[in-house]
Amino acid sequence: MKIAVLVKQVPGSESPLPLVSSQDWLDESQVAYIMNESDNYGLEEALQIREKNNDGEVVVVSLGPDRTQKVIREALAKGADRAIHIQTNENYPTDPLAAASLFADALKGEDFDIIFSGLQSDDLGYGQTGVILGELLGMSTATLAMATEILDNKIKVKRELEAGYFQWVTMSLPASISVQSGCNTPRYPSLKGIMGAKKKELNVVTPSVGDQNQSIKKIYAPNTAKETVMIKGSVDQVVEKLVTIFRNEIKIT
Amino acid sequence: MHDIYFSFAEKIVLGLGIILCLASFIYEVMRRLLIVFKGLGKLPFDRTGARLWRMFREVFLHEKVVKGRFWPGLMHAFVFWGFVIFGLVTLEHFAKGFGVTLLSLKTHKVYTMIVTPFSILVIIGILALAYRRFVTKPKALGKLSPTSGLVAFFIVVLMVTYLIGEREIPVFLWKINWWIHSVIILGFLFLIPRSKHLHLVLAPINIFFRPFDQPDHSTVNIDLEASEEELDDMLAGLTKMTKNQALDIFSCVECGRCVDVCPANRGGGILDPKHHFILDLRQPLLDTKDVDVLSQINVEAGWECTTCQACTEVCPVGNHVEKSDEIRRLEVLVEGKVPQEYQKLFTNLQETGNTEGATTSPLADRLPKFSSDKEYVLWLGCFARYELDPEFTKSVENFTKILDVANISYGILEQEHCSGDPVNRLGDKLTYSMLRKHNMEQLSEAKKVVTLCPHCALNLEKEYRKYDTVSYTVEHHTQVIEKLIIDGRIQVNQTAAGKITYHDPCNLSRMLDEVDAPRTAINAASDNFIELPESGKNTLCCGAGGGLWWKKETTGRTHLVRAEQVVESEADTVVTGCNFCYGMMNQGLKPLTPEGRNEIQVKDLADLVAENISQ
Numbered sequence: 003m004k005i006a007v008l009v010k011q012v013p014g015s016e017s018p019l020p021l022v023s024s025q026d027w028l029d030e031s032q033v034a035y036i037m038n039e040s041d042n043y044g045l046e047e048a049l050q051i052r053e054k055n056n057d058g059e060v061v062v063v064s065l066g067p068d069r070t071q072k073v074i075r076e077a078l079a080k081g082a083d084r085a086i087h088i089q090t091n092e093n094y095p096t097d098p099l100a101a102a103s104l105f106a107d108a109l110k111g112e113d114f115d116i117i118f119s120g121l122q123s124d125d126l127g128y129g130q131t132g133v134i135l136g137e138l139l140g141m142s143t144a145t146l147a148m149a150t151e152i153l154d155n156k157i158k159v160k161r162e163l164e165a166g167y168f169q170w171v172t173m174s175l176p177a178s179i180s181v182q183s184g185c186n187t188p189r190y191p192s193l194k195g196i197m198g199a200k201k202k203e204l205n206v207v208t209p210s211v212g213d214q215n216q217s218i219k220k221i222y223a224p225n226t227a228k229e230t231v232m233i234k235g236s237v238d239q240v241v242e243k244l245v246t247i248f249r250n251e252i253k254i255t
Numbered sequence: 256m257h258d259i260y261f262s263f264a265e266k267i268v269l270g271l272g273i274i275l276c277l278a279s280f281i282y283e284v285m286r287r288l289l290i291v292f293k294g295l296g297k298l299p300f301d302r303t304g305a306r307l308w309r310m311f312r313e314v315f316l317h318e319k320v321v322k323g324r325f326w327p328g329l330m331h332a333f334v335f336w337g338f339v340i341f342g343l344v345t346l347e348h349f350a351k352g353f354g355v356t357l358l359s360l361k362t363h364k365v366y367t368m369i370v371t372p373f374s375i376l377v378i379i380g381i382l383a384l385a386y387r388r389f390v391t392k393p394k395a396l397g398k399l400s401p402t403s404g405l406v407a408f409f410i411v412v413l414m415v416t417y418l419i420g421e422r423e424i425p426v427f428l429w430k431i432n433w434w435i436h437s438v439i440i441l442g443f444l445f446l447i448p449r450s451k452h453l454h455l456v457l458a459p460i461n462i463f464f465r466p467f468d469q470p471d472h473s474t475v476n477i478d479l480e481a482s483e484e485e486l487d488d489m490l491a492g493l494t495k496m497t498k499n500q501a502l503d504i505f506s507c508v509e510c511g512r513c514v515d516v517c518p519a520n521r522g523g524g525i526l527d528p529k530h531h532f533i534l535d536l537r538q539p540l541l542d543t544k545d546v547d548v549l550s551q552i553n554v555e556a557g558w559e560c561t562t563c564q565a566c567t568e569v570c571p572v573g574n575h576v577e578k579s580d581e582i583r584r585l586e587v588l589v590e591g592k593v594p595q596e597y598q599k600l601f602t603n604l605q606e607t608g609n610t611e612g613a614t615t616s617p618l619a620d621r622l623p624k625f626s627s628d629k630e631y632v633l634w635l636g637c638f639a640r641y642e643l644d645p646e647f648t649k650s651v652e653n654f655t656k657i658l659d660v661a662n663i664s665y666g667i668l669e670q671e672h673c674s675g676d677p678v679n680r681l682g683d684k685l686t687y688s689m690l691r692k693h694n695m696e697q698l699s700e701a702k703k704v705v706t707l708c709p710h711c712a713l714n715l716e717k718e719y720r721k722y723d724t725v726s727y728t729v730e731h732h733t734q735v736i737e738k739l740i741i742d743g744r745i746q747v748n749q750t751a752a753g754k755i756t757y758h759d760p761c762n763l764s765r766m767l768d769e770v771d772a773p774r775t776a777i778n779a780a781s782d783n784f785i786e787l788p789e790s791g792k793n794t795l796c797c798g799a800g801g802g803l804w805w806k807k808e809t810t811g812r813t814h815l816v817r818a819e820q821v822v823e824s825e826a827d828t829v830v831t832g833c834n835f836c837y838g839m840m841n842q843g844l845k846p847l848t849p850e851g852r853n854e855i856q857v858k859d860l861a862d863l864v865a866e867n868i869s870q
Contacts, residue, residue, distance in 0.1 A: 034607060190591045197486055
C-alpha cells in the first residue's frame, strides 16, 4: 500500500496575523506556522494503515516556500518514510485548482493507492485540493472521512454528514480522501523519530506555477459586535423562547 | 536456670540449623543485592554525618513511622525497640545451646529486668498491629497477608517462650521451650528475605542512601548531533533503574502510607503508588535478575501523578516512591505516545517558549525590565505572565508594591521563556533542554532571582543545577518577604480580618524545603491563623502539579480534595504561595462552599502582606 499524505503549513491559532501594507496577504515574517490540524489526522490515518498491514510506504507531500520544510520534517519525525517538497517562492498558489495541479504533476508518476489530505486548511479553508487532485489523477474521492477500512483493492470510508448522521461508502482504489479532525489519535514524534527524520529522503521539485483562476485582492479582520437580547415574560415563556433559540439559532442538537 | 546441659547431638542439630538458615538468609539477601548493584549510578556516601543523623531519627527514633500514623506507628516502635533489646538475648540464647555463657549471672539478672518490660511491650505492639491488619483492615494495607499473620504469631511465641525461659520450671519443659524459641528465630531467618520483612535488614540501609533532594530523577541529556548508536544507548538507559531505585523496591514494607497520601488516588484515580511505582517492579527485577524494568510501570497511572512527592515524603523505609518521570519520559521520548492536550502544550513551548502559545503579555509590558544595576530578576513564569488566572496579576503587582516599599530594585527578563517545569515533569526532556538553554543565556547577568512560582523556582534553582553551572541564587517571594519583615525593611500590621489558613504548595514545602517563611509573614499580618489538617511537608497537592494543570479532561476529583479541606477548615481566607495552587483554589472553592457561607477569599501571600503593610 503506497500512501501519500498532503500536509500544509498554516498560521497557528494563537499566532499574530499582521497584514502587509498592500493588504493582500499576511506579513509572514511575524507569523508562527504549524502543521494544519486535519492534515495531522490524515498523516496518522496513513501511518496506522501502514502499521496494520506491516507493509507499505507513507510519503508526505507539501507545497510552499522553504519554511514548509519544518512541517515536512515533523511528518517525517512522526514516521512518514520520505517526502516530496513542491517548492515555490513566496507567491505560492492560493487557488485550489492551481495547487491541486501542481500536486498532480508531482504525484502522477508515483501510482499511489491512497492520497490522504486534511478536510480543509485552517488558513484558506477551501476544502477542495484533495478532491480536485483525485479527479485530476482519475481516482475515487471522498471527503469528511471519520474512519477508513481497507478491503481487497477497495476502501470503506465513514463520512460525516450533517446533524449527527454518518455515511459508509466503499470505493475502489486508488482513492483520494480528505480526513476530518478527531478521526484518530495523532502521535507525537519520538526522539528516535526526530533524529531519524534528518536522514530520510526529501525530494524537492520546483515546478513553475501556472496561472491562477482566482487570487486574493484584500484581507481584513471581520468586525465583531456584541449583541445582548433580553428575553422577557413568565418563566414558561422565557424557557420556551430559550429552547427555540437553542434549537434554531445556536443549533444545539 | 543457668546450668542446663545440651547433648552433643543437640549441639549438632542446632549448629546445622543455624548454618542452613543463615546460608538461606544470606543467599536470598545477596540475590537481591546483586540485582541492586546492577543498577545505574552509585550509592551516595556524601554528607555522611547528615545521613547517619537521619538514620538515627528515622530508624532508631522511628520519626516517620510514628508521625505518619501515631498509634500503629507507636506499636511498631514497641516491636522495633524490643527487637533491638533482644539482640543480646538472642546471642546469649544460642551461646547457651553450645554451652557458652555470655553474661554473668548478675548481669543476666539486670538485663532480664530491662528486657522483661520490653517483651510485654512487644506483645502489646504486635497484637495491636495484628488486630489492625486482620480485624480493622485499613484499605491501604491491601490484600490480607498470611505471612504477616505468621510473623505476628512467631513474635508472640518468641516473647512468651522468652518469659517462660526466665522462670524456674522443670528442665524438660525448659528445653522444649528453648527449642521452640530457637526454631522460631531460625524460621525468621528463612522468612525475612522472602517477604516484606526484609525491611528489617534493608530499611536502615535504604534510609542512609535516600537522596536528599526530592524529586530525584536522573537527568536526560539529549545531544541532537549524536550518532545513532549513542542515541540508542541513551534511550536504552531510560528503562534501567538506578541502584537507589532498585534498593527501594526490595525495601518496601507494603504499609500503603504512600497510597493514603496520594492526591490522585484520593481523587478517585487508578494510581496506587505502592503497586504502580514499587511492587509491580519487584517480580520483574527478580525474574530478569536485572534492572531493565522501568517500562513495566503502568502508563495510565503514570500520567495521573501530580508529582507532588507526598508518597516519597511519607515513606517510612526511605523510598523515593514517585516514578511518573521515568514512565512519562519513556512514553514521550521512546514511544511518542502523548495525550493530545500535552502535544498542544509541547508545541506551544517549542514555538513560542510559553505554555499558552501567546505572543503578548500586558503585565510584562507594564513591569520594569532587568538591567545589571538592579538587585533582583523578577521571574514571572507563564502563569503570571500570560494570565492563566487573570486575578493573579493583582498578586504580582502586590509583590512589586512590597518590593517598592522596601526600596528594592528589580526587573523582568523580556525574553523569559517557560522554566520548563511542565515539560520536565511530563517527560519531554528535549523541549526542556531547549527552554533551559534559552533561559540560562537570559540569566547570564543575573545574581539574584525572585519568583512567585515555586515550580519555576525549583527548576531554576535545583533542576537546572543538575545540568549546568548556575551562578545566580533563587529565592521564592515568600522567602524575600520573610526577610524583609525580619530585617524591618517593611512594617506589616496584624490587621487582617477573619480566620486565615495556609495551603502549603508541594513545590515550596517538600521540594524547596520552605514551610516557615510564609507562616512568619502570615502571623505578622494576622492574629487568627489556623493550620489545615495536612500541612507543612505533609501538605496535600491542589491537583495541578506534574503538568496536570493542562490536562483538560479529568474524570477524577484530584483537584477537589484539597479544596474541600479548605472549606471544612471554616477559614475565611486561604493564603497560598503558588500561582497554580491559587488558580486551583480560585476555581475549586466557589462551587464547594455551602450556601449561606461567605465566599472563601483566595490570596497569595503577597496579597495578604501588601494589604496590611505600612506605607
